[in-house]
Amino acid sequence: xxxxxxxxxxxxxxxxxxxxxxxxxxxxxxxxxxxxxxxxxxxxxxxxxxxxxxxxxxxxxxxxxxxxxxxxxxxxxxxxxxxxxxxxxxxxxxxxxxxxxxxxxxxxx
Amino acid sequence: xxxxxxxxxxxxxxxxxxxxxxxxxxxxxxxxxxxxxxxxxxxxxxxxxxxxxxxxxxxxxxxxxxxxxxxxxxxxxxxxxxxxxxxxxxxxxxxxxxxxxxxxxxxxxxxxxxxxxxxxxxxxxxxxxxxxxxxxxxxxxxxxxxxxxxxxxxxxxxxxxxxxxxxxxxxxxxx
Numbered sequence: 298x299x300x301x302x303x304x305x306x307x308x309x310x311x312x313x314x315x316x317x318x319x320x321x322x323x324x325x326x327x328x329x330x331x332x333x334x335x336x337x338x339x340x341x342x343x344x345x346x347x348x349x350x351x352x353x354x355x356x357x358x359x360x361x362x363x364x365x366x367x368x369x370x371x372x373x374x375x376x377x378x379x380x381x382x383x384x385x386x387x388x389x390x391x392x393x394x395x396x397x398x399x400x401x402x403x404x405x406x
Numbered sequence: 407x408x409x410x411x412x413x414x415x416x417x418x419x420x421x422x423x424x425x426x427x428x429x430x431x432x433x434x435x436x437x438x439x440x441x442x443x444x445x446x447x448x449x450x451x452x453x454x455x456x457x458x459x460x461x462x463x464x465x466x467x468x469x470x471x472x473x474x475x476x477x478x479x480x481x482x483x484x485x486x487x488x489x490x491x492x493x494x495x496x497x498x499x500x501x502x503x504x505x506x507x508x509x510x511x512x513x514x515x516x517x518x519x520x521x522x523x524x525x526x527x528x529x530x531x532x533x534x535x536x537x538x539x540x541x542x543x544x545x546x547x548x549x550x551x552x553x554x555x556x557x558x559x560x561x562x563x564x565x566x567x568x569x570x571x572x573x574x575x576x577x578x579x580x581x
Contacts (some may be wrong), residue, residue, distance in 0.1 A: 299509075
């Protein structure tokens with residue numbers, strides 16, 4: 298363990314603390330905005346429970362579910378299923394992304 | 407000992423390192439981490455690369471790591487995932503080579519900085535591909551996670567490097 302290592306670990310600890318605070322201070326979101334390739338497609342209020350199938354231009358789909366103010370992607374035909382495995386989100390600025398489909402679900406105020 | 411047999415030995419060593427790195431990448435993909443942010447993984451294969459960096463050098467570490475990314479992507483995932491992996495792998499390698507040349511950092515520091523820049527590289531590519539600001543919201547978490555996982559792989563490298571170096575140089579002398 299050298300001096301440089303210790304400085305790096307210090308930076309890492311500070312970053313971790315910042316990340317934790319960053320997560321904790323976020324307020325609850327009001328809307329979920331669905332973007333395809335950076336373009337806003339639609340907005341859905343989080344206070345109304347619903348299930349919507351989002352279809353991309355090239356025929357792929359993601360099923361999103363809004364329940365008790367939380368957003369979850371429950372099904373998709375993407376190869377990696379990262380969006381499905383992402384835990385449900387509820388706070389402003391949080392998001393669920395499907396990189397293969399270039400679809401992003403972003404929680405907004 | 408002749409130059410050729412030394413080169414053959416090196417090829418065999420690098421080949422086995424490549425195989426090991428590929429197995430580690432695959433094993434890692436089987437372990438799901440229950441974390442809210444996508445893209446967090448241990449980076450065990452990076453431990454392999456750190457050892458290569460110290461035992462053999464930057465060129466060998468680079469070639470093994472880039473081959474590993476291409477081969478594992480073709481075998482286990484798909485081409486689009488290869489872009490993300492390559493961006494992270496190349497950026498973290500460049501920074502790790504720089505830091506390993508410095509006297510002020512041990513393999514632990516090199517691992518930390520490698521993990522950090524791996525995630526920065528991947529995040530940047532993801533941001534450029536999707537043009538979504540939300541990805542940058544993951545950055546602080548991904549950076550912190552990269553540093554923690556990098557620290558672990560760095561410790562691994564620090565423990566294993568002296569042992570592996572001894573084996574390699576002993577065989578070299580004996581012929």
